[in-house]
Amino acid sequence: MRITTLGDLPLGVTSKDLVMHIIGVIGTAGGTGHVIEYAGEAIRKLSMEGRMTVCNMSIEAGARAGMIAPDDITFEYLKGRPMAPTGANWEKALAYWKTLPSDEGAAYDTEVEVKAADIAPQVTWGTSPQDVCAITEVVPDPKNATDANQAAAITRALDYMGLKAGTKMEDVSVDKVFIGSCTNGRIEDLREVAAVAKGHKVSSSVHAMIVPGSGLVKKQAEAEGLDAIFKEAGFDWREPGCSMCLAMNADRLKPQERCASTSNRNFEGRQGRGGRTHLVSPAMAAAAAIKGRLADVRQFGLAKRAFSTRYSGRRHFSTSRRTGMQAFTKLAGIAAPLPIMNVDTDLIIPKLFLKTIKRTGLGKNLFDEVRYTPDGAENPEFVLNKDPWRSSQILISGENFGCGSSREHAPWALLDFGIRVVVAPSFADIFFNNCFKNGILPIVLPQEQVDSLMEDAAQGSELSVDLVSQTILRPNGEAVPFSVDEFRKHCLLNGLDDIGLTLQKADQIASFEEKRAVAMPWL
Structure with missing residues (x-):
C-alpha cells in the first residue's frame, strides 16, 4: 500500500497528527495484509524522528510495517552514529541504500491519497486509534453511523469514555497528561513540548508527566535545558520507561480519570482499568496540560515546529521462542x-x-x-x-x-x-x-x-x-x-512451529550468511 500526502502540513500540525488522520481515513484494519509506504511532500519534509512516529503507528493502521524511501535526510541521520559503517564501507552502503526507493511507476496493491494541507491537530474521542477527529470538531453521534455495527461500536466507545454526542472536543477536561512512549518520547518531541510550555504553567487540576524515551534522550534534554523549562512550568520530569503508556507500573489512570496521551493506543483499560485516553501529539498534550482540557495548540501562536535531532542511540532487540505445538485437525x-x-x-x-x-x-x-x-x-x-x-x-x-x-x-x-x-x-x-x-x-x-x-x-x-x-x-x-x-x-x-521449520534449512542459512558477509560487509 502506498499512502501519498499531497501538499505541506500546516503550522501546528505534526507527524503524529498526520498519521492519526491517516488511521482515521483507512481505519485500524485498513492496512491489514500490507506494508505501508508513505510518500509525498509532507513525508519528504519530515525529520527522521517525525518519520519514525509515522512508521511506528502503521501497526495501529493494521499494517505489518511502515516504510519511507531513504533520502539525504536519512543518510545524514545515519552518518556517524554508533554501528554505522565508515570509510569505504560507508560509500558502499550509501550506494546500495540509494537503490532502495521504489521504482518510478511501481504498482501497489492499494493507493491512498491524503491532502496534508487540510489536516488540523488531531485527537481521539473513542477507544480505538481510528476514533479520531480534528480538535475543532465535536464528538460524533451514533445516529450518523453507516451501519448498525458501527453505531453499536460508537455507542460502546462513548459510554466507556463518558462523552455525549455533539460535545466540542475543546470542552473536554483532562485529569492527567502523559508525554512519552516509543511513539513520542524522542528529543524532537520534547523540544515541541518545551516550545509550548515555556512561559506557561500546568493547570492546577492536571498532573502532567514527561517520560523521555531513553536515557540518551533524557541526557540530551537536560543538556539543552529542556528539563528546566518543564519543571518551571510544573511538569513532572521522570526517568525513562514505558510508564503510563500501558500502565505496567504505578503510573496508571484510576477509573474514569481522563488523560491526554502521546502514546499510540487508546483501547479500553490501556492506561488503567476504567481509564479514558485521548491520543494527541506532544504539542497538543502540552497545550492540554496548560489549559486543563483538550486544546488547539495553534492558539499558542507558535511560529514554527521544532523538527530536528542530533542525538545518538543504539537499537536493541530481544526475542523469545517456543518449541513444538499441538497439532490441530x-x-x-x-x-x-x-x-x-x-x-x-x-x-x-x-x-x-x-x-x-x-x-x-x-x-x-x-x-x-x-x-x-x-x-x-x-x-x-x-x-x-x-x-x-x-x-x-x-x-x-x-x-x-x-x-x-x-x-x-x-x-x-x-x-x-x-x-x-x-x-x-x-x-x-x-x-x-x-x-x-x-x-x-x-x-x-x-x-x-x-x-x-x-x-x-x-x-x-x-x-x-x-x-x-x-x-x-x-x-x-x-x-x-x-x-x-x-x-x-x-x-x-x-x-510444526517456526523453529522446527527453520532448523530444516540450517545448511542453506549458513551458506547465505557467508555470501552476505562478502557482498554487504557493512551489515
Whole structure:
C-alpha cells in the first residue's frame, strides 16, 4: 500500500497528527495484509524522528510495517552514529541504500491519497486509534453511523469514555497528561513540548508527566535545558520507561480519570482499568496540560515546529521462542459469542500480565478487564463466566479481532484458556499470523456468516470445525466453508512451529550468511 500526502502540513500540525488522520481515513484494519509506504511532500519534509512516529503507528493502521524511501535526510541521520559503517564501507552502503526507493511507476496493491494541507491537530474521542477527529470538531453521534455495527461500536466507545454526542472536543477536561512512549518520547518531541510550555504553567487540576524515551534522550534534554523549562512550568520530569503508556507500573489512570496521551493506543483499560485516553501529539498534550482540557495548540501562536535531532542511540532487540505445538485437525464444541468489534490485544491480555515469557498461566487473566470486577470477582455478565461457555474452545467475534500491539501473549492467553479457533470477519495482521505460529486457527468469514454462527453460539449450540475439509458444521447441518493458506494448514495439521521449520534449512542459512558477509560487509 502506498499512502501519498499531497501538499505541506500546516503550522501546528505534526507527524503524529498526520498519521492519526491517516488511521482515521483507512481505519485500524485498513492496512491489514500490507506494508505501508508513505510518500509525498509532507513525508519528504519530515525529520527522521517525525518519520519514525509515522512508521511506528502503521501497526495501529493494521499494517505489518511502515516504510519511507531513504533520502539525504536519512543518510545524514545515519552518518556517524554508533554501528554505522565508515570509510569505504560507508560509500558502499550509501550506494546500495540509494537503490532502495521504489521504482518510478511501481504498482501497489492499494493507493491512498491524503491532502496534508487540510489536516488540523488531531485527537481521539473513542477507544480505538481510528476514533479520531480534528480538535475543532465535536464528538460524533451514533445516529450518523453507516451501519448498525458501527453505531453499536460508537455507542460502546462513548459510554466507556463518558462523552455525549455533539460535545466540542475543546470542552473536554483532562485529569492527567502523559508525554512519552516509543511513539513520542524522542528529543524532537520534547523540544515541541518545551516550545509550548515555556512561559506557561500546568493547570492546577492536571498532573502532567514527561517520560523521555531513553536515557540518551533524557541526557540530551537536560543538556539543552529542556528539563528546566518543564519543571518551571510544573511538569513532572521522570526517568525513562514505558510508564503510563500501558500502565505496567504505578503510573496508571484510576477509573474514569481522563488523560491526554502521546502514546499510540487508546483501547479500553490501556492506561488503567476504567481509564479514558485521548491520543494527541506532544504539542497538543502540552497545550492540554496548560489549559486543563483538550486544546488547539495553534492558539499558542507558535511560529514554527521544532523538527530536528542530533542525538545518538543504539537499537536493541530481544526475542523469545517456543518449541513444538499441538497439532490441530478437528474440533467440536460450544462456541462463545463475543460480539465486539476491534477486540484489541490489551483487552485480550492486559499489560499487567506481560512480565512473563512463559506460555502457561495466562488463561486465568484472559479478557481480565471485562471478565472480572475491580475487586477481582467474576463479572457475571461476561460470556466466559457463564454456562455453557466457561470452557469454550471456539470464539466468535467482531471485525478486526486482535488489533493493537503485537504481543504474542495474546494468543498464548487464548491457547492457555483452551481456545483453539477464533472466527471473525477480519483480523489484525500480526495477531492473525501469531495465531498460526502458536497453534490457533483464525477463520475469516463474511459478516453474514459470522452473524449466523454468532446466533448459534448465543443459543449454546455446538459447532464442529474441520481443518482437513476446511468447513464449519452448524447445528442445522449447513457446512460453512473457509479458506486457509496451504502452508499454514500443513503446519497446523502437523504441529510444526517456526523453529522446527527453520532448523530444516540450517545448511542453506549458513551458506547465505557467508555470501552476505562478502557482498554487504557493512551489515
